[in-house]
Amino acid sequence: MNEYVERKVTFTWSEPRSSYDVVIVGGGGHGLATAYYLATRHGITNVAVLERGYIGGGNSGRNTTVIRSNYGIPEAVRFYQRSVELYEGLEEETDRFLMHDKKGLLWLAHTEMGARAERARAEVNTAFGAKTEYVEPAQIKEICPQIDLTGNGKWPVVGASYHSGGATARHDRVVWALAEGAMNRGVHVHQRTTVTGLVKDGERVVGVATDRGTIGAGTVLSATGGWVTRLAEMAGLRLPIRSHPLQAFVTNHYELQFPSLLSSGDLLFYVSQTARGEMLMGAELDPQPSYSTRAGHPFIQSCAQRAITLLPFLRDLRVLRQWTGICDMSPDYSPIMGTTGVDGFLVTTGWGTWGFKAIPAGGEQMAELIATDETPELIAPFSLDRFARDRTLADRGSSGTH
Amino acid sequence: MSLTLYCHHCRGKRPLSDFVYGEIPKVPDSLTDPVERDLDRGFMHDNVEGVVVERWFCHGGCHRWITVRRDTRNDTVLSPET
Incomplete structure (x- = not known):
């Protein structure tokens, strides 16, 4: 290395x-x-x-820096799967260390409806070459021990699709x-x-x-x-x-390993751990079309609140940095x-x-x-x-x- | 920093999360074919980097619409002043 x-x-x-x-x-x-x-x-x-x-x-x-191909329609799965595969070979091809880290991605379902969607996602992914399977709560706990499966009593985790191709790179x-x-x-x-x-x-x-x-x-x-x-x-x-800002932030160092990427479509947030051990979180787009890369407190507040619902350990961490990208939404x-x-x-x-x-x-x-x-x-x-x-x-x- | 808007109906300075965005669609006059105009109205955007005029629905307050002028380069609200 x-x-x-x-x-x-x-x-x-x-x-x-x-x-x-x-x-x-x-x-x-x-x-x-x-x-x-x-x-x-x-x-x-x-x-x-x-x-x-x-x-x-x-x-x-x-x-x-999320890399994944667990999309919901055949055209997208095929395309992003190609990208996942190219990423996997990119370090060797360019002879550069890109910190490509395959960690797997859990996409949580909190309702029966959500569970059906995740089952369908696993099916369409498998059919078009991406590696995704449906997992039950016990398996989720094994993959991500930090998770509170009751979702603080409000957002119970009833299942998830586990995308083993999920990765990050620098x-x-x-x-x-x-x-x-x-x-x-x-x-x-x-x-x-x-x-x-x-x-x-x-x-x-x-x-x-x-x-x-x-x-x-x-x-x-x-x-x-x-x-x-x-x-x-x-x-x-x-x-x-139409361009919308999208904010994200990282916390200070979390001593333990957080093994996978974790995402909740219902709660609209996702979490991963960076190579430095920081916990990285992101959520939904800002509502106003804009090119402004200002970052704000309301976002941190709402995103952190949702993330803590499922990952209570996050409440002990502090926010270090936040940033904003401009998303060209179709x-x-x-x-x-x-x-x-x-x-x-x-x-x-x-x-x-x-x-x-x-x-x-x-x-x-x-x-x-x-x-x-x-x-x-x-x-x-x-x-x-x-x-x-x-x-x-x-x-x-x-x-x-x- | 985050955006706040002033609703002149219910006279309140509120965070953006109290409002719902409403674009004022502008189909260019150069488009004359009705099908093309529908397509433009349905999908296309000016996506202006600069001053825009837009509508916001006061969802957390009085449930009425306000008109806002905003600079999308830095999210400064030009009118109504907050």
Whole structure:
């Protein structure tokens, strides 16, 4: 482990060229993963990733690093399972220690209705390749000894689905490994480069205007989360995206081991333990559409209250830090990937609260789309035109908060 | 910091959790096809990074709607003042 830690990542920075085959707007996980897979899988290296701040400084640095594939609809299970598998091999592939930690995820049910939903989740997961099984309260207690199965008398735990593929990884290490891998193969990453507009030739997008000059592009991919709305507007495109803040916080060090990820759909919170031993908690979205990353006390209060209902030991801990990410929410709680109907302009957005886990698969599939000019079968259902075709992928119950 | 809104009907400064959000849908005039207009109204958003005008339902108080101007860059309420 130490040999990984001690070896620092080496970035090769370069000056912008006047044009690239592919320009990716947004140097977060998805943008860099797309560049990485373009370079490694398809040998396309005349690629630039433009980032207005620093790489991984947006939502890639403002999430809760949950990796899982226990979704409720076949399309999503298949896609996220691909991502779970890519994550499992990513350390070896990039030769970087990403602190990938497979710990399993308990998704609790507090009512008969909830138990039925979790049974159905286990079934659909198993059918499409994800490893999930339904577990009874006694097994839950074995996996997570700290839990109060009575839920303080109010939220009894009647069952859960246990997703053994559930994992976490270190967010900035993932971003850095992908950036390094891409840059080593000739991809340019430009930080502090703000894209201010799209350059069009007739109906086709042929480049981007930036605060460092115009950069031509064969293909422009927006991987900017909710900020895509403004870019899309310039392409004459309306998007079903609304940005909401999502808060999370960590406590001080908890001496004992908290083995699994734990999540309750009814109580709307989830808990995991970080590598430092801190307890990490998150809950639901803020109700107001906003780009503000302010964090507030009411959230900590309500989230802690709910978490303590099931995990009484948390009451002895103190809150250390909190942060807020900006979730680009789609109406059906599924991502939007692929072509837009505007030539030369692709989007990967709608990553809401489920972006981190999808970084490798999202990048791999978008890279394939850019390289082959054909939408891969895995992400075809997530196209933007699904709303017009009445083929939405509603999966709120699985992607609610993390 | 967290958002508080002022309800001018029941004259109370209340936390955001007392309110329910209501977007004012704006379908662009450039869309003329009724089907496209329905699609836009149903799904699409301006997602403005800047000043927005929106409606909030005073659920914890008087059950009436208020109109709020807010800057989504920093969640500052511009009017009504709190």
